[in-house]
Amino acid sequence: MRQPFVAGNWKMNGSKQSISALLAGIKGAMASISKTQVVVCPPAIYIPEVEALCADSAVKYGAQDVSFEQAGAFTGEISVSMLKDFHCEYAIVGHSERRSIHGESDELVAKKFATARAAGITPILCVGESLQERESGTTEEVVARQLNAVIDLHGVDALQDSVIAYEPVWAIGTGKTASPEQAQEVHAFIRKMIAEKSAETAEKVQILYGGSVKADNAEQLFSMSDIDGGLIGGASLQVEDFMAICRAGDVSVK
Ligand code: PEP
Numbered sequence: 001m002r003q004p005f006v007a008g009n010w011k012m013n014g015s016k017q018s019i020s021a022l023l024a025g026i027k028g029a030m031a032s033i034s035k036t037q038v039v040v041c042p043p044a045i046y047i048p049e050v051e052a053l054c055a056d057s058a059v060k061y062g063a064q065d066v067s068f069e070q071a072g073a074f075t076g077e078i079s080v081s082m083l084k085d086f087h088c089e090y091a092i093v094g095h096s097e098r099r100s101i102h103g104e105s106d107e108l109v110a111k112k113f114a115t116a117r118a119a120g121i122t123p124i125l126c127v128g129e130s131l132q133e134r135e136s137g138t139t140e141e142v143v144a145r146q147l148n149a150v151i152d153l154h155g156v157d158a159l160q161d162s163v164i165a166y167e168p169v170w171a172i173g174t175g176k177t178a179s180p181e182q183a184q185e186v187h188a189f190i191r192k193m194i195a196e197k198s199a200e201t202a203e204k205v206q207i208l209y210g211g212s213v214k215a216d217n218a219e220q221l222f223s224m225s226d227i228d229g230g231l232i233g234g235a236s237l238q239v240e241d242f243m244a245i246c247r248a249g250d251v252s253v254k
Helices: 016-032 044-054 080-085 096-101 106-118 131-135 139-154 156-161 180-195 199-204 218-222 239-250
Strands: 005-009 037-041 060-063 090-093 122-127 163-166 206-210 229-232
Touching (some): 005 090, 005 206, 005 239, 016 037, 044 060, 090 106, 106 122, 139 156, 139 180, 156 199, 180 199, 180 206, 180 218, 218 229, 218 239, 229 239
Parallel strands (some): 005 037, 037 060, 090 122, 122 163, 163 206
């Protein structure tokens, strides 16, 4: 059985004050969540604040990115040991905004994935195709390439202590959600690809969908057999919307 999982990616949004209000709202509504693992990923500078605010709750937190280097002359970067200092349990790696805006390659993402895992931080590995790639019929090829960059370097079992997020780039922040069938098709492809190497890993790994998930489409998406929850951008900044999405996780246990 895979535990439903919903993570909020706050991106570069918020302030000390708004984050505190957002978390108070999330924590206040956690009593209505019984099965879903709820995770928030604040901007790194607010992780200490979030650590303190989450201390007495079931809400976990993660970073939006992490360096593959351990320490040294890497201006602006944040290391796994720094995240560990603040008991961060998750790190998103390979978000499409990092891949497209910051030019992160599959190889770099695979290195970040390994560095996080080695430190005991669960990577949330993002994969997904652009609109052009979907329209040219290469969705599976792109997703397989992104996933194989990790599998080839670290072996398929590395995925056992990780989370995968399928995020079609054309659906992120656009309001254009993949239909449950479109998303399920890619999720099933990912699980099958992993199953060809390890049935056990394929059964265990949580595969989230991300891309304009909202309170009114989450339940349908999460009810699909290979969708184990979501990585949520915009809607994770509104308490009611985010918690409705988390509750949709609760009814989707596989
Ligand atoms: C994301 O950035 O990971 C994301 C899914 O964003 P949104 O929900 O806003 O589309």
